Amino acid sequence: MKIQTLALSTALLLAGTAHAVEFNQVDAAKSSLAFSSKQMGVPVPGSFKRFTTQIAFDPAKPTAASTTLEIDLASIDAGSKDANDEVVGKQWFNVKAFPTAKFVSTGVKALGGNRFEAIGKMTIKGQTRDVVAPFTFKQDGASGVFDGGFVLKRMEYNIGEGPWADVSAVANEIEIKFHVVANAAKK
Amino acid sequence: MNTTSPRYSGPAIAAHWLIAALILVAFPLGVYMHDLPLSPNKLKLYSYHKWIGITVLLLFVPRILWRITHRPPAPLPMPAWQHKIAEGTHHLLYLLMFLVPLTGWLMSSAKGFQVVYFGVLPLPDLIGKSEELGDLFKEVHEALNWGLLVLVGLHVAGALKHVIIDKDGTLRRMLPFGK
Numbered sequence: 001m002k003i004q005t006l007a008l009s010t011a012l013l014l015a016g017t018a019h020a021v022e023f024n025q026v027d028a029a030k031s032s033l034a035f036s037s038k039q040m041g042v043p044v045p046g047s048f049k050r051f052t053t054q055i056a057f058d059p060a061k062p063t064a065a066s067t068t069l070e071i072d073l074a075s076i077d078a079g080s081k082d083a084n085d086e087v088v089g090k091q092w093f094n095v096k097a098f099p100t101a102k103f104v105s106t107g108v109k110a111l112g113g114n115r116f117e118a119i120g121k122m123t124i125k126g127q128t129r130d131v132v133a134p135f136t137f138k139q140d141g142a143s144g145v146f147d148g149g150f151v152l153k154r155m156e157y158n159i160g161e162g163p164w165a166d167v168s169a170v171a172n173e174i175e176i177k178f179h180v181v182a183n184a185a186k187k
Numbered sequence: 188m189n190t191t192s193p194r195y196s197g198p199a200i201a202a203h204w205l206i207a208a209l210i211l212v213a214f215p216l217g218v219y220m221h222d223l224p225l226s227p228n229k230l231k232l233y234s235y236h237k238w239i240g241i242t243v244l245l246l247f248v249p250r251i252l253w254r255i256t257h258r259p260p261a262p263l264p265m266p267a268w269q270h271k272i273a274e275g276t277h278h279l280l281y282l283l284m285f286l287v288p289l290t291g292w293l294m295s296s297a298k299g300f301q302v303v304y305f306g307v308l309p310l311p312d313l314i315g316k317s318e319e320l321g322d323l324f325k326e327v328h329e330a331l332n333w334g335l336l337v338l339v340g341l342h343v344a345g346a347l348k349h350v351i352i353d354k355d356g357t358l359r360r361m362l363p364f365g366k
Contacts (some may be wrong), residue, residue, distance in 0.1 A: 036337075039230050039300075040230050040231060040233075040234040040303070040306055041234075041303040041307060042234075042300055042301050042302075042303045042306075042309075043301065043308030043309075044299070044300065079299050079300075080300075081226065082225045085225075086225045129219065163226055163227050163228070164226075164227060165228040166228075169227030169228075169230045169231055170227065170230070175300065
């Protein structure tokens with residue numbers, strides 16, 4: 001009886017100390033935001049060099065987690081100089097009128113194990129759409145590593161208008177992949 | 188028994204005209220497309236050009252194996268220097284039939300665009316992405332193509348000379364529907 005109580009309180013204590021951490025200090029240098037488009041069936045990798053992420057994630061209380069992501073669209077690397085010049089233009093991101101894209105989470109679901117799902121709203125080029133992004137969480141010392149992605153349909157945001165609306169040349173589906181490293185801060 | 192000179196073999200004739208037709212499409216396409224502003228149309232033309240080039244490369248393999256294992260008909264009587272030029276042109280044409288598509292493939296790999304044959308079959312990248320190598324292979328691909336143009340010109344001029352001046356059966360031996 002005594003031993004059981006001790007074990008239970010120890011377990012609670014350990015659980016308390018182990019999980020009384022929230023990963024909320026994003027390490028921008030170690031984080032990346034990549035994507036892959038398909039041009040005539042050819043996968044073309046790209047990335048955004050500048051973006052800011054806020055994360056508050058406690059693995060013990062994942063449903064209380066929240067995140068926002070703001071992307072500086074002009075920092076795009078779409079695979080070639082020609083493409084980079086093109087995609088900031090009016091028919092694509094129109095960065096003069098819409099310099100940033102934004103994701104704001106409305107909830108996080110635990111899917112079991114180290115898998116989770118961020119649910120939220122993505123705004124690009126004045127269009128806001130619901131997004132569900134599955135991700136994994138891995139604790140690496142004092143850091144939390146988030147890896148995930150989702151498929152964005154570019155036409156839902158009018159990314160690529162006029163002749164570029166031809167999805168047989170550039171596919172509608174763009175694979176987004178994020179890798180975010182956030183350090184823990186004591187609550 | 189007919190006494191006309193022997194013709195090239197069926198596979199040799201088929202490969203010759205098929206590859207000639209592909210080159211005849213890919214070459215002007217390449218000249219036209221490379222200066223276009225970026226557009227879905229440009230992406231499509233580039234893909235068609237690459238698919239044709241890979242097809243030439245694929246046809247080249249059985250063609251050269253056939254050529255090595257099957258002797259072509261002996262040349263009709265002509266001065267030795269003409270025969271030398273004809274043979275040299277043929278050898279260089281074979282070389283460029285291989286090198287032109289190969290440098291195109293290398294250029295595509297270096298520029299960071301994998302070749303996906305007919306949009307469904309991804310071919311391995313021959314080299315990693317590199318701006319310098321991409322520009323280098325673009326130059327080489329272009330230069331070899333001008334060489335190819337000169338050789339094809341020589342080849343056609345030679346064939347026409349046999350028809351118009353010599354009036355011999357040289358060209359007829361390679362025609363798809365002749366005797």
